[in-house]
Amino acid sequence: MAPAPSRLGASLPLPPDLAMCRRVAARAEELGYESLWVADTGAGPDAFVVAAAAGLATRRVRVGTAVVPIYTRALPVLAAGAGSCAQLMAGRSFVLGLGVSSETIVEAWGGVPYRRPLTRMRETVGAVRRMLAGERVAFEGKTVRTRGFRLVSPPPAPVPIYVGALMPPMLELAGEVADGVVLNFMPVDAVPRMLAHVRAGAERAGRDPATLEVVARFQTVVTDDVPAARDAIRQMMGPYFATSAYNRFVAWCGFADEARAVDAAWRAKDRTANVAAVTDELIDRLAIIGSAEHCRARLAECLQAAMTTLPAGPASSPVVQLLYWVYRPIPFMEDCARRFGDVFTVRFPANPPFVFFSHPDAIREIFTADPDRLRAGEANRPLLRLLGDHSLLVLDGARHLAERRLLMPPFHGERMQAYGAIMRDVADRTIDAWPLGEPFPIHPRMQALTLDVIMRTVFGVAEGSTFTRLRERLTRLLAMTGSRFAPLVLLPFLQVDLGLFSPWGWLVRIARDVDEILFAEIRRRRAEGGAGRDDVLSMLVEARYDDGTAMTDQELRDEMLTLLLAGHETTATSLAWVFHRVLERPDVLEKLRTEVRDAAGDGPLELRHVAELEYLDATIKETARLTPILPIVARRLEEPTSIGGHELPAGAVAVPCIYL
Structure with a gap:
């Protein structure tokens, strides 16, 4: 190259x-x-x-x-x-x-x-x-x-x-035996990922990757009539992408839904549907259409993508790297850090390259960068089919800010006082049920406690048949999303519903049961109104955007699931680690007990006492430092960006890693 x-x-x-x-x-x-x-x-x-x-x-x-x-x-x-x-x-x-x-x-x-x-x-x-x-x-x-x-x-x-070559095996073979590689019909953000495989094949064969030429063929139309050009390309792409090689490649580039629709229509001999399945978004990602100035700018991006050299990383196949990430994520990261230092590139099937950073300066660059250039919502897109289009976690820009403004009020002022009392009461009841004089696993107890708090404060469901049904289904959903298979079902090409015989099919059916209960509860809240209620769901039902409109049922559902999945396991695991660390240090435990007694005396602990619990606060923060619950977050690069002295292409995902 x-x-x-x-x-x-x-x-x-x-x-x-x-x-x-x-x-x-x-x-x-x-x-x-x-x-x-x-x-x-x-x-x-x-x-x-x-x-x-x-x-x-x-x-x-x-x-x-x-x-x-x-x-x-x-x-x-x-x-x-x-x-x-x-x-x-x-x-x-x-x-x-x-x-x-x-x-x-x-x-x-x-x-x-x-x-x-x-x-x-x-x-x-x-x-x-x-x-x-x-x-x-x-x-x-x-x-x-x-x-x-x-x-x-x-x-x-x-x-x-x-x-x-299109897919990793042929790309790596090109690097191994050829003098150059020809790429075709690919989005510009796929180029670095494709060239990484060419590089891996060359290095495995003991060749210098720099000696290989890259012929990257971008379909380019200079025109003022973009819709007409799209339609012309659509007519070509429909049959083209129905072939097995290109159908797999389109899915690998992140268009799994379009690939399935193109293939299904072609097999059904429905040529109209086959062409219609090629969406404008797919065309705009794979072709360059527009004015001469626009085409020049896009071609410059293409050249930049081909010029960019990603940091070194494991040479094993993306499938092998994915298996390591799913089953041994911490040892995998630690091994990469030992071999490649504080920045390295990891590759998973059907995904852009993930570039891990552990140096504090690089992490600071990522978190202080323009959020329109480093997009968290784009990086979280694998969660979209589970959380929904309106989840705060998959949004960027103005939509993210609008949703965030609506979600923030329930977590301020007097409402937090009420939530604090609920948390204390649920914790008291949970602790009263713990066995005495015998060891027991703490993490499942923390999961149950956290779910009960979320049920009452977020969903506003505390008892009765709805509470029982929702709790049972949420427990099943959380068990699946918290399992070791969770990273697999979030990969687009594995999100195939084969009924109960596939992890995704099982997850879809659990989520459907949860949705049925949630939508019924949302309709009931709308009918009854939120007067006298302070749970998050009731307040969001009453909330209004800047234009005066209310959240739709689907928007409410998406944010409820987001609060559940973002807050449940992180909180439960954090609590479990605090117990683990404190029980190893009797001196710390005694200081914590003394501090709580000094703050609350013989009465119950109130939210107003929390500000006085400085040693407890330090204990929680030190536990989070030693055992971070979220070792990484992700930001997808909207444009070529320099981070930590490394030039990264558009489409790559920057991964600040606090664990390393």
Whole structure:
């Protein structure tokens, strides 16, 4: 990968008309383009013929294929076609770009089995490279073979071989065996993630990644009529993204819902729905459309993404890194810190790169940065399908501020006095039920205590059948979201409902039961009004935005679940750790007891006494320092940003890690 790519190439028109291709090639050279690239549609004209025509119409530009399928041409045909083009363009470079194409072109049109693409690509690159070097090649591979073939007239100079790649396995193979990589139809924020895999493959093979060239093909339309251009691209993308390789790639880039809709419509032979499933957001992420100024700016972003070098991190596959993160997160972070220092990059399937920072200066930069550039809501998007579109945790900008203004009043003044009394009373009842004279696990007791407090102060449900039903379902929901499988079900590509046989399906059904109870309770509160009630739900029902409108039922539901999931396990685990630390230090325990007696005397502890409990406050803070409940948070970069001296691309996720 060249460290500073600054060359612009052009793709010749598709479907290729030879006369038009010659005119475009000549004009592109006049305009100063460095290279021309030819794709193979599988339905002609032949890519090598188009490349030769472009070469004859120009004198300076490089010409390459991006790409020709490896299945529909035998090894000698690939070598002969590339060698002939290289001879025609002697004195300048011809690039042979190879790809695995799709089942439609290979199997349906070509009648060739589409099998073992990685092995086929590896064997093809190796054999064709030897043929182009003029060797007599005898090769018996698992997918291809040739006996004694030799080019009659080898090209006068070595022919670079590039590999077209989308997903991590092929990207890493390109880094391992090719001279360059061809990227296509990708959002700009996916480029660093893709190049990281190319780099990993090169390093694993003992190669210098800087020697590989990156050909990044961005579909660009300079126009004043953006809707018309979107519609034209939509017509192309619909069938294109129905092929298995591109469908998986679109999902990997963060568009799992669109990928499923495109595929379902194509399988149902509903071409209208297939095209309609390609959303404007998807088009705008994968294509560059607009004025000349807009297109120049977007292309500059693309160049920046290709130039950016992410900090080092584990070379293992994203799947392996995900498993470590799910099952051994703390040892995984500690190992990365030992190996790579206070900044390192972690990669998970179907996600942008996560760059961890542990140096205090870098963490300070992240938390003091413009929130419109480092967006917390964007980083929390995996929570969206569980918490909902209106959750404070997934919002940024003006919407975040509006929701926050509505949520803050219930947590101030006299209301906190009332909540404090509820917390004390629930804690008293809970402690009275603890066994005497025998050990017991503290964490489950803290979870139960915290849930009861949330039920009363947030949901305003204290007894009766609604309390029992809601508590039982919330307990099941929290058990799932607090399990070791929780990180897995938050990955978009694993959010597939296979009924009770899938974690996501089970979670969806529990959440549906919770929603049924919550929506009924919300309707009841609206009918009865919030007079005389001080729970959060009742106050939010009565609250109004700046324009005078009330929160919708869905907005209320989303914020109720947010308060539950954000406040339950964090509080319960914090309390459990405080008990753990204090019980290890009898001297600290005695000081705490003395402080509470001095503040409250023989009476009950009131909220007004809290300000006097300085040693207790210090104990809680020191426990949080030693055992932080949230070791990380995340911010998604809206634009290229420098953090801690590292230039990070747009789309990457900065992860300040207080634990390390």
